[in-house]
Amino acid sequence: xxxxxxxxxxxxxxxxxxxxxxxxxxxxxxxxxxxxxxxxxxxxxxxxxxxxxxxxxxxxxxxxxxxxxxxxxxxxxxxxxxxxxxxxxxxxxxxxxxxxxxxxxxxxxxxxxxxxxxxxxxxxxxxxxxxxxxxxxxxxxxxxxxxxxxxxxxxxxxxxxxxxxxxxxxxxxxxxxxxxxxxxxxxxxxxxxxxxxxxxxxxxxxxxxxxxxxxxxxxxxxxxxxxxxxxxxxxxxxxxxxxxxxxxxxxxxxxxxxxxxxxxxxxxxxxxxxx
Numbered sequence: 001x002x003x004x005x006x007x008x009x010x011x012x013x014x015x016x017x018x019x020x021x022x023x024x025x026x027x028x029x030x031x032x033x034x035x036x037x038x039x040x041x042x043x044x045x046x047x048x049x050x051x052x053x054x055x056x057x058x059x060x061x062x063x064x065x066x067x068x069x070x071x072x073x074x075x076x077x078x079x080x081x082x083x084x085x086x087x088x089x090x091x092x093x094x095x096x097x098x099x100x101x102x103x104x105x106x107x108x109x110x111x112x113x114x115x116x117x118x119x120x121x122x123x124x125x126x127x128x129x130x131x132x133x134x135x136x137x138x139x140x141x142x143x144x145x146x147x148x149x150x151x152x153x154x155x156x157x158x159x160x161x162x163x164x165x166x167x168x169x170x171x172x173x174x175x176x177x178x179x180x181x182x183x184x185x186x187x188x189x190x191x192x193x194x195x196x197x198x199x200x201x202x203x204x205x206x207x208x209x210x211x212x213x214x215x216x217x218x219x220x221x222x223x224x225x226x227x228x229x230x231x232x233x234x235x236x237x238x239x240x241x242x243x244x245x246x247x248x249x250x251x252x253x254x255x256x257x258x259x260x261x262x263x264x265x266x267x268x269x270x271x272x273x274x275x
Contacts, residue, residue, distance in 0.1 A: 027091060032078045032266040034255040040079025040209070041255040042122040042219060042239065043264055046140045047072050048162055055161060056145055058137040060123030060217045063256045064100055067108060069246040073163060075113070075120060075138065077222075077239030078266040081208035083201060087270035090201045093193040095176070095240070097252045098262035099183035106245025109177040110191050111170040112200070116157035116231065118238035119143045124217020136225065137216045143232050144215070144225075155232050163241060170241045175200075180250055186262055189252070201268065207236035 034041045044062070048071035049055040059065075067074040076095075095110055113120075121144045123137025139145040140162050142155045158165035166172040176191040183189045193200070209220030223233035244250050253262040 026272065027269055028272055029267065029269045030083065032080060032268070033260075034263050035260055038079075041076070041264060042120075042222075043074070043076040043254045044122050044138060045072055045074045045242075046138060046162060048140055051141065055140040057127050058123035058125040058139050058145065058216070059127060060121075060125060060137055060215075060219070061256060062126040063254055063258070065242075065252045065254050066249050067242045067244040067252065068249045069244055070164065072244075072249060074242030074252070075122075075163075075239060076242065076264060077237060078204075079208060079237070080201060080204050080266070080268065081206075081237075083268070083270070084205040086273060087198075087201070088273045089271045090197040090268060091271060092267075092269040093197050093200070094265075094267040095191045095193070096265040096267055097189045097191075098186055098257075098264070099189045100186070100251035100253055101249075102183040102185045102187070103180045103248050103250050105180060106248035106250070107177055107179045108189070108191065108250055109174040109243045110193070111166075111172075111174050111241045111243065113163070113170050113238040113241050114157045114168060115234050115236070115238050117143060117163060117169055118235045119155075119223040119226065119232035120239065121215040121221055122217055122219045123215055124219070136221075175240070180245070180248060183250070186253075201270075204237040 032038060043065060044060040045065045047054045047057060065074050066072045120138040121136055136144040153159055154161045156163050156169055158168045163169035175193045175195060178189060178191045209222050211220050213221040215221055222235040226233040255263050257263050
């Protein structure tokens with residue numbers, strides 16, 4: 001074979017190699033939302049007040065979550081344990097809420113709760129002060145208010161009433177935010193998360209609820225009961241805190257909404273782990 005022929009065949013071989021099909025990494029999407037197949041959403045809010053003026057009230061059974069800057073703070077958590085070891089990279093996370101009142105002013109910020117506050121329990125009431133009954137449900141005063149006397153010190157990480165201390169009760173840096181002006185009545189209100197999303201799901205996917213342990217509302221608990229004289233029990237999935245703007249109350253539909261289409265969603269896109 002002369003040099004010219006060898007060069008010709010080499011170019012053909014190189015062309016065949018370059019044109020081989022390349023398998024692109026398939027990105028997958030999973031949506032977590034309470035329905036007939038999934039019941040892993042905890043969502044509620046806490047309302048500022050003294051022991052008998054809202055501070056011991058639980059709103060876990062309400063179909064609406066109210067959020068402003070300092071007196072009504074939202075809490076939400078999704079069980080994402082089904083993703084454990086299924087991904088090699090999380091490419092995006094979106095919290096999709098549905099607005100009940102669509103205010104025009106202000107914004108909503110989403111923060112990661114402190115792990116010291118991860119023992120909060122959604123509960124099964126919708127306002128009103130409940131006493132006794134071994135309640136174990138989140139209130140302004142406590143992560144899992146037991147409704148008894150004498151009142152113990154607040155069990156939030158800051159040891160003050162309400163999860164109001166940035167850097168102690170929740171991360172100072174927000175995971176994401178959105179302006180209220182983008183909301184529409186019963187329409188989606190989306191908040192895109194920023195930061196190390198893979199590390200976030202690495203933590204959350206390690207944890208799952210204690211199925212046989214239920215709170216007052218019949219919701220699975222994420223931690224065992226603890227001695228009130230000690231710090232609260234912890235789990236790797238602490239959940240999220242929603243803060244709004246002063247002077248504006250944004251109302252969102254919760255996982256208790258009868259209309260399944262307006263229940264909160266956590267949308268996660270990821271690149272699957274190679275088998």
